[in-house]
Amino acid sequence: MGLPLHILRNPSLISSYFSVNKSSSWASVLLKAVGVLSRDSRWHADLLNVLTEEMESLNKQLNAWTGNNPLLDRITEPYRRSNTQFFHPLLVLLMSRASRIEGDTSQQMFQRYKQLSRVTELIHAANLIHINIREDQSTEELKLATLVGDYLLGKASVDLSHLESSAVTELMASVIANLVEGHFMKPKSHANSQSERMLLLQSAFLPAKACLSASILNNASAYMNKACFTYGRYLGLSMHVAHEDLSESIEDKTKKKELLNGYRKNAKDALTVFPDVEAKQALREIAERISIA
């Protein structure tokens, strides 16, 4: 399970959550990270809360336009049921804080972090909806699935343009292409490097480029940019390897564990340049918690 949405909407519930649940579960680690953000300033936790509300209002808009079509829920299910819902926004917000240069951040900056995290979530959602299109679906379902994904991509495009950062636009637009490339790539289990390319395209470039974008918005140093990208890249690779359904090409379980450990270590190593202790700790714990299901 991913981030418990009802708690995201009400960050004050976080501490009571921990009194009931094991502090080492995946959800707990994520919530702890949310807690870190909310201690930073009340803006950060609110950002995730507002983001969930915004996604909900997109859903309402789609319902209005389709006359509350019952197929809508089925179409959005691959996204709503995924355990990575709002995960990338959390990463983006942590990275925004971790890559921040000294000084107070204006509310405007927080809005930009939120916009970026929304772009990331929209691209992620659209991709999940589109790659789950099946040839045996009814014409109506095909039509709706295409349109819903397109709606999200359209919103992402507009949001991106409002950030007015050509570099971020270039990065996040390339992610849209990467996700498709990853899908088209046929897994060839004998060629390991090709395998990794597929993992990168399918699962690593989205978090990597999103983390880098957060750093770019902060006008951080090239050093910091690289660290954010590297962390996101290896975190994405780790998550792909750990998630059993996706890793069909990596058969040997020991090999899989080795690969995962390697990726996790690389992710954690990238964090050394981050000065912010709390954000660094949260990111490290997230990397550590990824394990083979």
Add this chain to the structure above:
Amino acid sequence: MKCFTMSTWRNPGLVVFSRSMSKTANFTGLIENELQQVSPGIRKLLSSRFEELSKCSRYYTVAQGKQMRPSLVLLMSKATSLCSGIDQSLVGSSFLEDDAPEYISTGQVLPSQLRLAQITEMIHTASLLHDDVIDHASVRRGHPSSNVAFGNRRSVLTGNFILGRASTAMARLRNPRVTELFATVVADLVRGEFLQLKNTVNTNTLEAQAFHFDYYIEKTYLKTASLISKSCQSAAILGQCSPTVIQAASDFGRYVGTAFQLMDDVLDYTSKDETLGKAANADLNLGLATAPVLFAWKQYPELGAMVINRFNCPSDVKKARELVESTDGIQSTVKWAKDYIKKAHEVIQCIPDSPARQALHAVAEKVVARNY
């Protein structure tokens, strides 16, 4: 070719466009070099190591279609470059008194504007790929549509791939204003599709008729005119033209785009399958009421019920087509399109006259000269 004289330039109110020219104008000669670079350039932007993906993404770039959108962008670029381009005098020839009176500039196309033409065509192609799935198409441009050729999922994903590459190329133009315009085009295209999902007014009244016309025009703007308008506008922005010229370019694109869609809707009624390259009466079969049937509705109230029911009954499509043919629905639509083209001719009068501007007039005129 019409001669470009200073007196012509100083009298922007003078209509220099002549109808006889439209029939013989070889306007593509003006932008031949650039137009030839559009498809190869797009293929480069879509290059990928994965053969399957390359095959899919190039599917609609081999059968080139009319290339109307890139042509408009390139011609607009050339025409507007005479407002503020490298050949445009700052003080005027009466003070310069140059000894090179024969020099007539035909204008330039900037590399960024050529790239813009490529991006415009890519966005259009991506929308076609998605349209094929949304409309459950079977044929396009005389060939199997993409959903038939490689499946629904791959059609949609390929469309996303092209959008991604187009947006990446757009970012590299480093112009936030143009980037924003194109982002709104993507949103417009989606919104246009949603507008077609269902009718929101289900009464058979005069009010409902008017509403349907408004709805139709809005949908036409979102699905067709928006891309053409904003790409022309962007060409002028990249050419660093004045706000007046930028607005004129935008309006020109909007009028031509709207007229183009109106004529397309006419052809859907009047063409046989083979000439069209796609199934005729596709609109009726999709439950869509376009201009010809909306005009005919004014004469035959019973069409209202069919419109509201989205031509659901098996006999509706045939009946509607017959009713439309017995009215002046087609002619009214063509006249409406011609009105838009007239506005298009007027609005670019503020751009200096030139072969490129004449070519824009010719393209506009060609839209309503399509055989129907």
